[in-house]
Amino acid sequence: MSAGGVVSLSRRSISNTLRQPQMWVPSMAFPLIFTALNTGAMGRATRLPGFPAESFLDFAVATAVVQGVLFGATAGGSDMAVDIQDGFFDRLVSSPVSRPTIVLARLAGAAVLGAVQSLVFMAILTAFGAQVRGGAPAVLTIVAVAMLLAMAIGGLSVAIALKTGSSEVVQAAFPVFFISLFTSSAFFPRELMSGWFKTVASVNPLSFMIESVRALIIGGFHVGDAMRALAIVAALAGVSLLLSLRALRSRLAAG
Amino acid sequence: MNSLGIALSLAGRNLLLMRRIPSVVVPSLVFPIFVVIAFSGAYSALTRLPGFPVDKMIDWILPMAVVQSSAFGGVNVGLSLVRDLQGGFFDRLLLAPVSRASLVAGPILGAVVRAFVPLAVVLATGLAAGARPRGGPAGLLMLLVAAEGVAVIAAGWGVGLALRLRDQRAAPLMQVGIFLTVFLSTAQVPLAVMSGWLRTVATLNPMTSILALGRQGFIGPVSWAQTWPGLVALAGGIAVLGTFAVRGLAVAEQ
Amino acid sequence: MSKPAGAASPRAANVEVRGLVRRFGSITAVDGVDLDVAEGEVFGFLGPNGAGKSTMVRMLVTLLRPSAGAARVAGYDVVKEAAKVRRVIGVALQDAALDPLMTGRELLRLQATLHGIPRGHVEARGGELLERVGLTAAADRRVGTYSGGMRRRLDLAMALIHEPAVLFLDEPTTGLDPMSRISLWEEVRRLNIDHGTTVFLTTQYLEEADELAQRVAIIDRGRIVREGPPAELKAQVGEPTLQVVVPEGDLERAAEVLRHFGEPAPARPDSLAVHLAGGAAGLAAVVRALDERGVQPVSMELTAPSLDDVFVEATGRRLEGAQADPAVPAP
Numbered sequence: 001m002s003a004g005g006v007v008s009l010s011r012r013s014i015s016n017t018l019r020q021p022q023m024w025v026p027s028m029a030f031p032l033i034f035t036a037l038n039t040g041a042m043g044r045a046t047r048l049p050g051f052p053a054e055s056f057l058d059f060a061v062a063t064a065v066v067q068g069v070l071f072g073a074t075a076g077g078s079d080m081a082v083d084i085q086d087g088f089f090d091r092l093v094s095s096p097v098s099r100p101t102i103v104l105a106r107l108a109g110a111a112v113l114g115a116v117q118s119l120v121f122m123a124i125l126t127a128f129g130a131q132v133r134g135g136a137p138a139v140l141t142i143v144a145v146a147m148l149l150a151m152a153i154g155g156l157s158v159a160i161a162l163k164t165g166s167s168e169v170v171q172a173a174f175p176v177f178f179i180s181l182f183t184s185s186a187f188f189p190r191e192l193m194s195g196w197f198k199t200v201a202s203v204n205p206l207s208f209m210i211e212s213v214r215a216l217i218i219g220g221f222h223v224g225d226a227m228r229a230l231a232i233v234a235a236l237a238g239v240s241l242l243l244s245l246r247a248l249r250s251r252l253a254a255g
Numbered sequence: 256m257n258s259l260g261i262a263l264s265l266a267g268r269n270l271l272l273m274r275r276i277p278s279v280v281v282p283s284l285v286f287p288i289f290v291v292i293a294f295s296g297a298y299s300a301l302t303r304l305p306g307f308p309v310d311k312m313i314d315w316i317l318p319m320a321v322v323q324s325s326a327f328g329g330v331n332v333g334l335s336l337v338r339d340l341q342g343g344f345f346d347r348l349l350l351a352p353v354s355r356a357s358l359v360a361g362p363i364l365g366a367v368v369r370a371f372v373p374l375a376v377v378l379a380t381g382l383a384a385g386a387r388p389r390g391g392p393a394g395l396l397m398l399l400v401a402a403e404g405v406a407v408i409a410a411g412w413g414v415g416l417a418l419r420l421r422d423q424r425a426a427p428l429m430q431v432g433i434f435l436t437v438f439l440s441t442a443q444v445p446l447a448v449m450s451g452w453l454r455t456v457a458t459l460n461p462m463t464s465i466l467a468l469g470r471q472g473f474i475g476p477v478s479w480a481q482t483w484p485g486l487v488a489l490a491g492g493i494a495v496l497g498t499f500a501v502r503g504l505a506v507a508e509q
Numbered sequence: 510m511s512k513p514a515g516a517a518s519p520r521a522a523n524v525e526v527r528g529l530v531r532r533f534g535s536i537t538a539v540d541g542v543d544l545d546v547a548e549g550e551v552f553g554f555l556g557p558n559g560a561g562k563s564t565m566v567r568m569l570v571t572l573l574r575p576s577a578g579a580a581r582v583a584g585y586d587v588v589k590e591a592a593k594v595r596r597v598i599g600v601a602l603q604d605a606a607l608d609p610l611m612t613g614r615e616l617l618r619l620q621a622t623l624h625g626i627p628r629g630h631v632e633a634r635g636g637e638l639l640e641r642v643g644l645t646a647a648a649d650r651r652v653g654t655y656s657g658g659m660r661r662r663l664d665l666a667m668a669l670i671h672e673p674a675v676l677f678l679d680e681p682t683t684g685l686d687p688m689s690r691i692s693l694w695e696e697v698r699r700l701n702i703d704h705g706t707t708v709f710l711t712t713q714y715l716e717e718a719d720e721l722a723q724r725v726a727i728i729d730r731g732r733i734v735r736e737g738p739p740a741e742l743k744a745q746v747g748e749p750t751l752q753v754v755v756p757e758g759d760l761e762r763a764a765e766v767l768r769h770f771g772e773p774a775p776a777r778p779d780s781l782a783v784h785l786a787g788g789a790a791g792l793a794a795v796v797r798a799l800d801e802r803g804v805q806p807v808s809m810e811l812t813a814p815s816l817d818d819v820f821v822e823a824t825g826r827r828l829e830g831a832q833a834d835p836a837v838p839a840p
Binding site: 260261264265268271272275276339342343344346347348349350351352353508 | 570571572574592593595596598600602603604606607608609610611615619620622623624625651667
Binding site for chain 1: 282285286289293296297298299300301303304427435438439442443444448449450451452453454
C-alpha cells in the first residue's frame with residue numbers, strides 16, 4: 001500500500017469532516033459545556049474525603065478530552081457509510097488504491113482530528129485555570145492517547161458502516177459509546193462510587209484509561225501511568241482495526 | 256366542528272404517529288431511564304455534601320429525569336411538525352377552514368397526552384430502583400403537574416421553532432434548548448451545593464422552581480412554599496412559548 | 510375531442526384575478542397577472558417549470574399572500590376573506606402532500622373532520638369517495654405503500670370531501686404513468702360534467718391542457734403571454750409547419766426554394782421548416798419546386814400547430830419537458 005494513497009485519502013476524510021460543521025461542532029462544544037456544568041455543580045465534591053484532585057476542573061480535563069474524541073470519531077464511520085450509500089466507496093474499490101488503504105486513511109483522518117481536539121481542549125481548559133501537572137511529556141502522552149482512542153472509536157464505527165452501509169446505524173451506535181463512557185469513572189472518581197455502579201465502572205476498560213490520563217494531569221508525569229494509558233488504547237485500537245479490516249474483507253467478498 | 260374538536264382530532268393524529276414510529280418513542284424512554292440509573296449511580300457520593308436535602312441521589316435525580324423526558328416528548332411534537340412542513344402536509348392543514356390557533360393547539364395537546372408514556376415508564380423504573388416518594392400521592396401529583404407543564408412549554412418551543420425554520424435545522428436547536436434549560440438549573444445538585452456562575456444562572460432559571468415543584472414530594476411533604484413558584488414559572492413559560500408557537504404560524508403563512 | 514361546457518350549478522363559482530404580483534426577495538415570481546375563470550369551466554394554466562404556476566395557485570388558495578393586486582375566488586377575497594375561500598375550494602397540491610404513516614381511510618377521516626363534515630357522515634362520505642377513486646381495497650394500507658397514481662387519486666378524493674365549488678389541481682399528473690394519467694383525466698372530466706365544478710388546473714403538459722381545458726392561459730416568467738380556448742390559440746399561430754429533411758449538400762438550395770412558400774420556422778440542424786402560407790394545399794407546389802431544382806427530400810412532414818407552437822410563438826422557446834413527455838400513450 002502506498003503512503004501517498006493514505007495521505008491523500010485521509011486528507012479527504014479530514015476535509016469532509018471539517019466541511020460538515022454538524023459533525024464536529026457538537027464534539028467540541030458538548031464536552032466543554034459538560035465541563036462547565038459539572039464544575040459548577042460538583043466543584044464542592046473535591047471536599048469529599050477520597051476525591052483525587054484539588055480542583056474539579058483539573059479532574060474534568062481528562063473527561064473532556066475522552067468525551068470529545070468519542071463524539072468526534074464517530075463522524076469518520078458515518079462518512080464512510082455515506083460513501084457507501086453514494087457509491088463513492090465502489091469507485092475507490094475499483095481504483096488502484098490498495099483496499100486496506102481505504103480504511104487506514106479514515107482512521108488516520110480520525111487520529112489527526114483527535115490530536116487537534118485534545119490540544120484544543122487542554123488549551124481552553126488551561127486558560128480557565130486547569131493545570132496539567134505532568135507538563136510537556138504528559139501533554140504529548142495525552143495527544144497520543146487521543147489519537148489512538150480516535151482510531152479505536154473510528155475503527156468501530158467504520159466497521160459498523162462497512163457491515164451495514166447505513167449512516168443511521170452508525171449514528172445509532174453513538175449512544176452505546178456514550179453509555180460505556182458514562183458507566184466508567186469518566187465523570188466521577190471511582191473512589192467515591194459504591195454498590196453495583198462501582199463494580200461496573202471497575203470492569204470498564206475506559207475507567208483505567210481515563211484514570212491513567214487523569215493521573216498525568218492531576219499528579220504529574222509517571223512513566224507507569226503513561227504506559228498504562230497507551231497500552232489500553234493501543235489494545236482497543238488494535239482490536240477495532242482488526243474488526244474494521246475484517247468488515248472490509250467481508251463487504252468486498254459479498255460485493 | 257368547533258376548534259376544540261379540531262385540536263383533539265389533530266392531537267389524535269399525533270398519538271397515532273407516535274405509535275407508528277417506534278424509533279422516536281424508544282430513545283425518549285431509554286435516555287431518561289439511563290439518566291436515572293447513571294446519574295444516581297455515578298454521583299451517589301454528592302448527597303454527603305452539606306446542603307444536599309436527600310440521602311439517596313435517585314430521589315434527587317428521578318423527578319428531574321421525569322421532567323426531562325416530558326420535555327423531550329414535547330419537543331418531539333415540533334419534530335413531527337417539521338416532517339409535516341417538509342412533506343407539505345401542513346399546507347393541507349392550513350387549507351382547512353378551521354381556526355389557526357387550533358392548528359397549534361392540536362399538536363401541543365398531543366404532547367400533553369404523549370408525555371404520560373415516558374412519565375409513567377420512567378417513574379415506575381425509578382420507584383423500582385429505590386426512589387421514595389415521601390410526599391405521598393400529593394407529591395406525585397406535583398411531579399405530574401410539573402412534567403405536563405414542561406411538556407406544554409417544550410411543545411410550544413418545538414412548534415415555534417419548526418414553523419420558523421421549517422426544516423431539519425430546527426431539530427438540534429430544539430434539543431439543545433431543552434438540554435441547556437434543564438441542566439442550567441438544579442438538575443444535578445441543589446443551589447446550596449453549586450458554586451460560581453452556575454449558581455447565579457440556576458437561581459434565575461425558572462426551571463429551578465419547576466423542578467422544586469415536581470421534586471418536593473421526594474424530599475418531604477408537599478408545601479405551598481415549594482409549590483407556588485413552580486406554578487408561576489409554568490404559567491409564565493406556557494404564556495411565553497405558547498405565544499412563540501402561535502406567532503410562528505403567522506410567520507409560516509407569509 | 511369534445512369538450513363539455515360544464516353545466517352551471519348553484520355551487521359553481523368563478524375566479525377573478527386582477528394585477529396579481531408576488532415577489533420573493535428580488536425575484537418576481539408572478540408579475541401582474543389578470544385572469545378570469547368562468548363558473549363551471551375547466552381552466553388550464555400552462556407553463557414551464559418555475560414560470561410561476563405554483564406561486565399563482567398558492568396565492569389563489571390562501572396559502573401565500575400576494576405582494577400586490579387582488580384575487581377573488583367564488584366572490585371572496587383571498588386575503589380578507591381567506592376563511593370563506595377555504596370553505597368553498599378543494600385543493601390537490603403538487604406532490605400530493607400526504608402523510609405516509611397514515612392509511613388512506615385515516616387521512617380521509619381527518620380531512621372530513623377538518624372540513625367540518627358532521628361526525629355521523631364522516632365514514633360514509635369517506636367510503637363513498639374511496640370507492641369513487643378506486644381505493645376501497647387499499648383504504649386500510651399505509652399511504653407509504655401506495656403508488657404515485659394511488660396517491661394522486663387519494664389526494665383528489667381528499668380535495669373533494671366537502672364538495673368544493675372550485676377545485677385547484679397543481680400539476681396533478683406530473684410523474685404519473687400514462688394509464689394513471691388518463692384515469693385522473695377522466696375523473697376530472699366527470700366532476701366537471703356531473704357536478705359543474707369549476708376546475709383550475711396547472712400543468713406543464715400541453716396535451717393535458719389540450720385534453721381537459723376549455724380555456725388555457727400560458728404563463729412565462731410570471732406573466733401571462735397567451736390566453737383563450739386552445740383551438741383559437743392554435744389558429745392564431747396560423748399555418749401548419751412543413752418540416753423537410755434533405756441530403757446535406759442540398760440544404761442551401763432547398764432553403765432558397767422554401768423561402769418562397771412561407772416564413773422559416775425553427776428546425777433541427779439537418780432539416781428545414783417553414784410555416785406553409787397556403788396550408789396543406791400548397792404541399793404539391795413545394796414538391797414540384799424542389800424537384801425542379803433537383804433537390805430530393807429524404808422526408809417531408811406537415812404538422813398542424815399545437816399548443817407547443819403557441820408556446821414557441823409566444824416565448825421564442827419550446828416548453829421544457831414537452832419532448833420528454835411520457836404522457837402520450839402508444840396507439
